[in-house]
Structure formats: C-alpha cells, structure tokens
Amino acid sequence: EIYMMEIKGGKTQRLTNHPAIDSSPSWSPDGREIVFTSDRSGAPQIYLMDSEGGNIRRLTFEGNYNDSPNWSPRGDRIAFVSRYEGKFHIFTIHVTGQELLKLTDSSGNNENPCWSPDGLRLAFASNREGKWDIYVMNWDGSQLRKLTRTGGNISPSWSPRLKFE
Numbered sequence: 828e829i830y831m832m833e834i835k836g837g838k839t840q841r842l843t844n845h846p847a848i849d850s851s852p853s854w855s856p857d858g859r860e861i862v863f864t865s866d867r868s869g870a871p872q873i874y875l876m877d878s879e880g881g882n883i884r885r886l887t888f889e890g891n892y893n894d895s896p897n898w899s900p901r902g903d904r905i906a907f908v909s910r911y912e913g914k915f916h917i918f919t920i921h922v923t924g925q926e927l928l929k930l931t932d933s934s935g936n937n938e939n940p941c942w943s944p945d946g947l948r949l950a951f952a953s954n955r956e957g958k959w960d961i962y963v964m965n966w967d968g969s970q971l972r973k974l975t976r977t978g979g980n981i982s983p984s985w986s987p988r989l990k991f992e
Contacts, residue, residue, distance in 0.1 A: 842880030853898045862896040901946035930968035950983035
C-alpha cells in the first residue's frame with residue numbers, strides 16, 4: 828500500500844487500500860496527483876490518483892509489466908520501465924494516457940528513469956554493454972550518452988542544482 832506521512836509528528840495517511848501490490852509512488856510537480864505501480868489488473872501497470880488517494884485510474888494498457896514511474900518536472904509526461912520483447916525499456920506517456928513513446932532500443936535492459944530538473948532529459952541505468960552504467964538522453968530518446976564506465980551503477984538521481992551541457 829501507499830502511505831503519506833507528515834514530517835512533523837509522523838502522522839500517516841493511507842492512500843491506497845487494495846489487495847494488490849501498490850508501489851513506486853511519484854508526485855506530480857504541482858502536488859495534486861501521484862503516479863504509482865499496481866498489479867491490481869493482474870500484472871504491474873501504471874496508475875494515477877489524486878493526492879488524497881481518490882480518483883484512481885489506470886494510465887498504461889500496453890505491455891504486461893510496467894513499473895518505476897517518474898513524473899516529469901514539466902508535469903506533462905511520465906517516464907516508466909516496460910518489458911518489451913523480453914527486455915526492459917524506458918517509455919514515456921502523456922498524463923492523459925496518450926502519446927506512448929518507446930525511448931530505448933533493443934540493447935540490454937534499461938531501468939530506473941529519472942528526469943532532469945528542467946524536464947528535458949532522462950538519466951537511466953542500462954546493461955547494454957554488459958555492465959550496469961548510467962546513460963542520459965533527451966526526453967524523446969535522442970542524443971544518447973553514456974555517463975559512467977565502471978559498471979555497478981543502477982540508480983541515477985539528478986541534483987536540482989546541476990545543469991547538463
């Protein structure tokens with residue numbers, strides 16, 4: 828289940844209440860909605876709900892395993908991981924459920940998408956060359972660049988202070 832906790836006092840509020848697994852929440856930039864993963868349809872899919880846990884609606888309908896949603900700072904797209912032809916790839920979808928885009932190619936597995944603070948790029952982990960390294964690409968999948976070369980790198984996160992050149 829997904830809970831929200833107040834910083835002061837630690838009071839919790841349960842946002843989901845379903846026998847399925849609900850996980851991986853990500854807030855919308857305006858704080859009004861949360862995207863999350865749930866297997867309530869039988870396999871992991873991406874869902875949206877309002878910040879109080881109501882108005883739950885399914886966002887993804889393609890693919891039989893969708894996980895790790897991450898809301899764009901611009902508020903218009905959600906990046907996530909989907910199993911496609913036996914491998915994991917980075918996809919984005921508009922918050923309306925339209926405009927599904929597959930951003931990574933068929934090389935290896937690609938996981939843990941993370942938006943840049945300006946919403947123009949995505950960092951992610953990939954084992955496309957055998958070891959897990961961090962890559963970055965534009966929001967549309969163009970201009971792919973490998974950032975690390977040591978292997979064992981799996982969870983990218985952008986600093987709000989860094990600019991990417």
